[in-house]
Amino acid sequence: MASLLRQIVAGPRQKHPEAGLDLCYVTDKIIATSGPSSTFPQRAYRNPTDALVKFLDYKHDTNWAIWEFRAEGTGYPDSEVYGRIKHYPWPDHHPPPFALVPNIVASMREWLKGPDTSPGRVVVVHCKAGKGRSGTAACSYLISEEGWTVEDALFRFTTRRMRSGFGAGVSIPSQLRWVRYVDRWTKHQKIYVERRIEVVEIQIRGLRDGVKVAVEGYVDQGRTIKSFHTFNRFERVIVDGEQQDSTPLDSASLSASSPSLPISDSKFRSEETQRTASGDLEAAGSAVIFHPAQPIILPTNDIRINLERRNKATYGWTMVTSVAHVWFNAFFEGQGPENHGIAATDGVFEIAWDAMDGIKGSARKGTRALDRLAVVWRVADTVGNGKPELPQIITEPKEGEPVPESKAADWKSAEHSNLAAISQDLGLQTATPGSPNVSKANSRRGSGTSPPHSEKHHLLGVKARGPSREEFVSHGAEGEGHPTVTAAEQDLGIPEVKSPEPIDDSEGSTKIKDVGLGNVASVVGEMQKPCREGKSDSKLGQDKESSKDHVPGQLLKEDEG
Numbered sequence: 001m002a003s004l005l006r007q008i009v010a011g012p013r014q015k016h017p018e019a020g021l022d023l024c025y026v027t028d029k030i031i032a033t034s035g036p037s038s039t040f041p042q043r044a045y046r047n048p049t050d051a052l053v054k055f056l057d058y059k060h061d062t063n064w065a066i067w068e069f070r071a072e073g074t075g076y077p078d079s080e081v082y083g084r085i086k087h088y089p090w091p092d093h094h095p096p097p098f099a100l101v102p103n104i105v106a107s108m109r110e111w112l113k114g115p116d117t118s119p120g121r122v123v124v125v126h127c128k129a130g131k132g133r134s135g136t137a138a139c140s141y142l143i144s145e146e147g148w149t150v151e152d153a154l155f156r157f158t159t160r161r162m163r164s165g166f167g168a169g170v171s172i173p174s175q176l177r178w179v180r181y182v183d184r185w186t187k188h189q190k191i192y193v194e195r196r197i198e199v200v201e202i203q204i205r206g207l208r209d210g211v212k213v214a215v216e217g218y219v220d221q222g223r224t225i226k227s228f229h230t231f232n233r234f235e236r237v238i239v240d241g242e243q244q245d246s247t248p249l250d251s252a253s254l255s256a257s258s259p260s261l262p263i264s265d266s267k268f269r270s271e272e273t274q275r276t277a278s279g280d281l282e283a284a285g286s287a288v289i290f291h292p293a294q295p296i297i298l299p300t301n302d303i304r305i306n307l308e309r310r311n312k313a314t315y316g317w318t319m320v321t322s323v324a325h326v327w328f329n330a331f332f333e334g335q336g337p338e339n340h341g342i343a344a345t346d347g348v349f350e351i352a353w354d355a356m357d358g359i360k361g362s363a364r365k366g367t368r369a370l371d372r373l374a375v376v377w378r379v380a381d382t383v384g385n386g387k388p389e390l391p392q393i394i395t396e397p398k399e400g401e402p403v404p405e406s407k408a409a410d411w412k413s414a415e416h417s418n419l420a421a422i423s424q425d426l427g428l429q430t431a432t433p434g435s436p437n438v439s440k441a442n443s444r445r446g447s448g449t450s451p452p453h454s455e456k457h458h459l460l461g462v463k464a465r466g467p468s469r470e471e472f473v474s475h476g477a478e479g480e481g482h483p484t485v486t487a488a489e490q491d492l493g494i495p496e497v498k499s500p501e502p503i504d505d506s507e508g509s510t511k512i513k514d515v516g517l518g519n520v521a522s523v524v525g526e527m528q529k530p531c532r533e534g535k536s537d538s539k540l541g542q543d544k545e546s547s548k549d550h551v552p553g554q555l556l557k558e559d560e561g
Contacts (some may be wrong), residue, residue: 021047021055022130024160026138029112030123032161034130035068038076039412049076056124064119065106065111069096069133070126071223073413083270087408088137090222092179093361095136095178095327097222097302100184100192102396104137105144107403115400131161132361136318139179144186144396149177152222153204172361174327181332194392195343196302196380197330203239206353207285211322214306217298220270221406228298231290239287254505285370297380301330303349307356308424309369316430322369323424324356330377341393346378349408353540359425366426 023033031347036049056064066081068074071089076084086186090096108123123141127133148156154176158169170176185192199215214230309322327350336343352372358365380389397403479496 025208030138032130032134033126035128049080053288060122066124067423067453071409073409088406089409095175098217098329099394103404105141106397108141132172136175143183150183162305174357184337190396191341192394193341197298197377200376202290203374204370207288210310210368210370212308215296216304216306219301229296237289307369317428320426322366323359324365326351326356348374348376350374473529551554
């Protein structure tokens with residue numbers, strides 16, 4: 001029975017014919033296996049730790065060591081593998097914090113090729129399934145230390161780890177992006193510079209109703225994903241109207257201080273309609289810019305944009321219809337390796353909906369939530385005390401040098417990983433008292449209900465979750481920071497704000513002041529004013545201004561062909 005359960009759980013992965021365990025030899029020096037377990041019921045359907053150790057002892061004597069990547073915990077104590085184990089944990093279904101990569105591949109190199117090595121040594125890599133995280137690490141080693149190409153490394157891992165016709169070994173788009181980052185890092189002196197990054201704004205073309213947009217990143221040496229900000233409906237500016245058309249935006253309707261916005265590029269055009277799962281046609285969304293009221297500062301180059309779309313249900317439930325996310329690294333997107341470690345201090349990362357990561361590493365994302373998004377980022381110049389921020393230069397440890405290791409997660413926590421590591425999924429979820437606002441938080445029609453007279457109303461029902469579904473959103477004190485509301489606006493639920501002031505520049509175009517939490521209707525009116533008066537922006541298409549002077553809409557541009 002236990003053997004049958006292991007076969008079912010292993011599914012599309014190759015089983016070793018001699019050992020009868022869920023493992024494979026990627027090369028003669030690298031073994032990939034699913035995470036073993038020493039406790040019930042896990043050991044009934046996963047590799048029992050003692051069985052794996054017995055096989056490794058028989059085949060390799062003392063010449064084996066384990067590299068594990070499980071932020072949820074290994075499921076066995078180090079003593080059961082003789083303490084021959086290296087810990088570099090990060091969450092399941094995600095790429096590693098890039099700062100870990102030099103230490104991972106260097107520690108493998110030292111074990112296999114170092115001055116104290118012995119013939120016949122092997123490296124055993126495992127995560128939970130021995131697929132995504134293990135494949136990313138194994139391919140990174142083959143590329144950086146053995147000189148393999150990206151294509152050859154990925155192909156080898158797939159053919160050795162997966163059954164024919166069951167897909168790729170490393171299949172998650174963000175993990176594949178990281179493998180290509182490793183290739184660029186290897187080809188350019190293996191220099192990596194860690195920096196604090198500010199997310200200036202997020203631009204979305206074809207945004208549908210009810211989409212929650214959150215900015216997340218790694219903390220705790222990469223063991224935890226933290227939500228740094230979830231956008232609310234008062235932090236958005238609608239660039240075009242209620243219905244999307246198939247032509248790019250008129251440059252005259254955009255802010256004159258936005259010389260290069262991809263949101264108006266031809267590749268940023270949204271589809272006019274989207275067929276839902278039920279077969280109905282859904283109108284395409286609008287082009288929206290999310291500009292945070294307060295700076296969003298992440299501690300590393302690794303940035304995750306997380307999306308969740310909700311529809312209103314009933315009886316205390318809400319329906320999640322879309323889930324997607326994407327990771328990128330600002331050092332590599334800023335061409336750092338190609339410039340001897342001196343990456344650009346600002347930039348834009350763009351991606352289409354179809355290229356984003358799905359649920360639990362799959363391609364499944366649910367109904368379309370948007371067509372394309374762009375993230376405007378820049379290096380955070382100062383730390384919290386106002387002092388200049390010094391970048392951290394990370395190089396691969398040289399041969400013979402000690403290699404740092406990460407702190408291991410509690411091995412017993414893997415027993416409860418099915419609960420603790422639950423990630424976002426589609427379907428009905430329990431609603432909170434403020435959950436009706438979730439479907440309005442990023443909606444084009446969010447003013448039908450008067451918000452509560454409290455700063456809390458900005459984020460009511462918007463739940464930012466980490467890998468263990470813990471909520472990170474911190475609501476402000478009751479009654480603080482709420483804008484006053486005029487009598488004429490109370491019925492519409494619109495907070496009182498100052499209208500943006502147009503500023504004439506030397507070119508005769510109009511700039512709109514960044515008013516933070518602004519009246520969306522008045523902002524859109526000001527943005528369309530030059531178009532109604534027949535003015536055009538002669539600066540569109542030129543090099544962008546300094547990102548320090550950035551205002552919402554800094555990426556919108558005409559298609560340059």
